[in-house]
Amino acid sequence: MSYTTTTVDSDDGMHSSVHYESPASANIGNGCRSKGKGSVLKKGPWTSTEDGILINYVRKHGEGNWNAVQRHTSLARCGKSCRLRWANHLRPNLKKGAFSQEEEQLIVEMHAKMGNKWAQMAEHLPGRTDNEIKNYWNTRIKRRRRAGLPLYPPEIHVEDLRWGEEYTKSNIIRVDRRRRQDFLQLGSSKANDLLDELNFAASLLPDASDLSDLVGCNMLGIGASSSWYESYMPPILPSPKTFRESGARFPICSSNIKHEFQSPEHFQNVAPQKNPRSCSISPCDVDHLPYGSQYLSDMMFPDSHTLTDGMLLTSKPLFGAVKLELPSFQYSETSAFEQWKTTPSSPHSDLLDSVDAYIQSPPSSQVEVSDCFSSCDTGLLDMLLHEAKIKTGAKHSLLLSSSEKSFGSITCTTDATQDVPRGSETQIKSGKLEDSQKNLANSEIPIPMQLNAGGISSGIVVKSEELDQVWEPKRVDITRPDVLLASSWLDHGCFGIVRDSSSMSNALALLLGGDDIGNSYAAVGSSSGQAPRGVGSCTWTNMPPVWSL
Template structure:
C-alpha cells in the first residue's frame, strides 16, 4: 500500500535502483537460486513492470521460470504473491465495504481462518487482505472484550449445522450423498452467492464459483481458527478448492463428526433464548433486520444517532491502477484528508456506540449487530429474562458453573483458576442475580463482564481471574471502562453481572472448545 516501501514509489527509486531497475542491489538476504541471490523486501515499480510483462507474455503459473525469462531477481513464490496480491487485474483496493465486512464475518463464522476460500467469495479481494483485516479486527474486539461474531451469526451457524445433522440422518437413508448436499444450506443464505456469481467474471484468480452453496462452505469451514472459530477443530488442513469434490463425496459420512459440537443442541430455540435472541429463532432474522451487523442502508447514520464521516461503500472501492503504487488519497486510510475507513468505522462502531435507551425484557435487540450497544442490550435482555430460566437451563448453567474445567491447564492461561468446588451450586443459587454486583464488589475495582462468547476468553490480555472473589468471573480491563465512561460503565457492570448468571457462560475459564460437554450436560434429565 502506500507505505509499501519508500523505495518503491513511482519515480522515487533510490539511486541504486535507478541504476538497476530490477533491484539487483537491493536486499539479497534471501535464498539463492542457482547461485544467484534473490532479492527480498518491497517490490519496486520496475520489478512490477517486469513481472506484468512476463505474465502478459507467458501467462500465470510457472513462477519459478520468471527469473529465467525476465531477469527478475525474485523467487517464484514472491512473484506469485506479488501478482496475486497486487498486480493481477480486477483487484479491488481500498477499505472493505460494509457489505464485505459482513460477508467476512459471516464467512469466518463458518470457515474459520480459510482466508483463501473467503477471498474466493469477495471479488477482487485477496486472502492477505482479509487475513489482515480479520486479525486487526480480532485484536480490537478482543481488547474491547466483545464477541467476534454477532450472536445471529453464531446461532445461525449452529442452527444450520443442527439442521444439516438432522437432514443428514434422515436423508442419507434415502438419497444419494450428492443429492443430499445439493438440498442443504448450511448457514449462509445462498442468495448471498447469487450476487457473487454475478461478479464471477471479475474473479480471474478464483476458481469458478460453480454451485457454491453455503453447505459446501460450511463443510469447508468447520475447522476452528486460532481465534476461536465457532467450529470445532476437526479439519486441520484445508485441502482448498480441489477438496470441494472430495469433501462433498465424503460429506455424509463425515457430518456427524464435523458437527459434534452441536449434536446435543437439539433445541435451537432454547439456544436462541440463551443467546438472548428472539425465539422461536427465526433463521431469516438477519435478512429481515437490515440493521444486522449495524448496517444502515441508505444512510450512514448510526443507530445511536452518531454520524460517520466515511461513506459506506462506493468510494471505499477503488480499482487498482496499473502502476499499483497507490497515492495516499486512494487508500482511504493514510491520507490526511481521509475519513475513517469503513473498516475502522465499523469496528469502532462496535466499541463506540453507546447503549440504546431503555431496554425491555426478552425481545429482539433493536440492533442485533454485535456492536457494543447491542451487546449491552443483550445483557439487559438476558438479565431481565433471568427469571424465565427453565429447569433445564438452570442445569445447563449449573453444570457449566460447577463442573466445566478447562480443556487443559496450558490452554487455560488461568493458572489461578478456581477449583471446581468453588463453583458451588450455592454460589449460583444463593446469590440472586441482581445482587451479584454490589458496592463492595465495585470497591474491589473489578468490573464484571459476561463473556457471551468464549472467543473472548482467548485473550489473556484482558482476561483475568479474580482469585479474591473465587467465583470465576471475568475481569474486564480498563479498556471497557474507558470506552464506556463512568456512568455507562457502571450501568454496563450491572447489566453484565446480571447477564453473566443468566447466560451461564461467564463463570468459568472454559474455552469455546469445551462447549460440547456443556451441551451434553444440557441434555441431562
C-alpha cells in the first residue's frame, strides 16, 4: 500500500504530515472504503476542524453508522477512523491523563482474569478507552520485563481472583494451603526439609505467612520474567496432569511460550481435571524448576520490596504503599543513595534502575552453557544474585537459617556508586562501569542451596560491606554437586559460574546415587518420558545428563 505524504497546515496552527491514501488502494475490503471514485481518504492525525465536523455530526445523528459520516459531511475520513476518533478522543466523559492507582490495579486484576480483552476492561473503567488500556499494558509489560519483574504483582494472586464465568471452567490452578505438600511430595523426602525451611523462613518474613503460596507466586513471577512475558499470559496454568497428558512443553523458560499458552481461552478447551488438586505452580515449577530461587532471595531480605515484591505474597496491597510503576519511567530527584539510606525497604526505582542496567548489560560470562540451556533465557540465578547483591548493598544483614547446609560461596564484586540513573546501560556500554569497579568492595554472600524436587531450599548468611547498586559478580565458587546441578538449571552463563561438563556429571552422579532427590528427578523424568517436555526451547529429550541418566 502506497501513500503520498503531504504536509498540510491544520487549523490549529500545527503542521501535520498527513498521509493520503492512494485512491487505488483505498482500504478496499476492510470496512474503510473510499468515498467514491477518485476520492481520497485522509489519514494521520486529526485536526480540530475535522474533530468539529465529527462532533457536529454525532450531535445530529448520534453514534454509529460511521461510514455515513464521510457521505454526509466533508470529512474525508473513513468510518473506522471516525469511530476511532470519536471513541478514543471526542466522546464525552472521557478521562484523560495518567491512570490512577486504583485504575492500574484494576487493569492488572482484569488482565489477570481476562487477558488482552481491552474492550471488556474498558467497560469497567469509565472514561477509559480500550486503546488507552492497551497502551498502558504494553508499556507496563515493557517496564516490568526490563526490570525483571513478574507481570502480575503478588496481590494479584490466582487464589484471590474472582474468575469470570468464561474462565471458571478452565483448569485454574491454585495454591491450596492444605495441599502445599502436594508439589513437595513428588517422591522426595527432602521435601519436608524444604518445607521446614520454608516455614522457618516464614517466621522471619512478616508478610509471608504461607510460603507455599509464596513459592507459587514466585513461580508465576519466574515464569513471567523468565519468559520475558512473551506470552503475557494471565496466571492461568493448566494442571501438571494436563500438561503431561497433553505433552505440552513447559511454559517456564520457554522462548516459545506464546505457542504453548495462546490465550486464556486455550485452557477452556482443556478437559476439566478429574483430580481437583490444584496449585498455581506449573508442572514445570513443581517438578523441575528451581522454584526456590526467587523465593530464596525473598527470604534473604524480608523487608525489601522491588524485585521480590513481585514475588512476595503480602496481605496488603503494594499499590498504595509504593507506586512501583509510574506513568512514565521516571526517577526520583532524590538521589538513589539518599533513598537507600532513608528508605532502604523500598528503593524501587533504584533497584529498577540497576536491574535495568543489569538486564541491558549482563555481566560477562565464563560459563560453559550446555546447549540445552543456552536457549533458555531465564537467568534466574542471575536475577537472584543480582537482587541479593543489590539488597546487601542496602546494608541488610540477615541470618535466615542454620549454616550447616551452607555451601557455595558467591563472591560478588560491588560498585560503590549508588545511583544508577536511566542511562546506566549506556554507562556500562561505554566502559565507565569498569572504571568504577576499581573501587569495588567485596561482599560475600554464601548462599546455601539445596536442590529439592526441582526447588531450592536455603539458608542464607548474608553479610555486606558496601552499598551498591551496580555490581558485577566475579566468581561463583561451587563446591557442592547440587549447586552445580542447580546452576545448570539456573545460570545462563551470566555469573561466571566456573563449571565444566565433568563436574556436572559428577554432581549428577552424586545426586542420583541413592539420593531420593535424584530419584525423584529420575522418576519424574522417566515417567513423563514419552512426550518431550521442555524448559524453554529445550525438551526433556535433550536435557542435560540428569534427565538422561
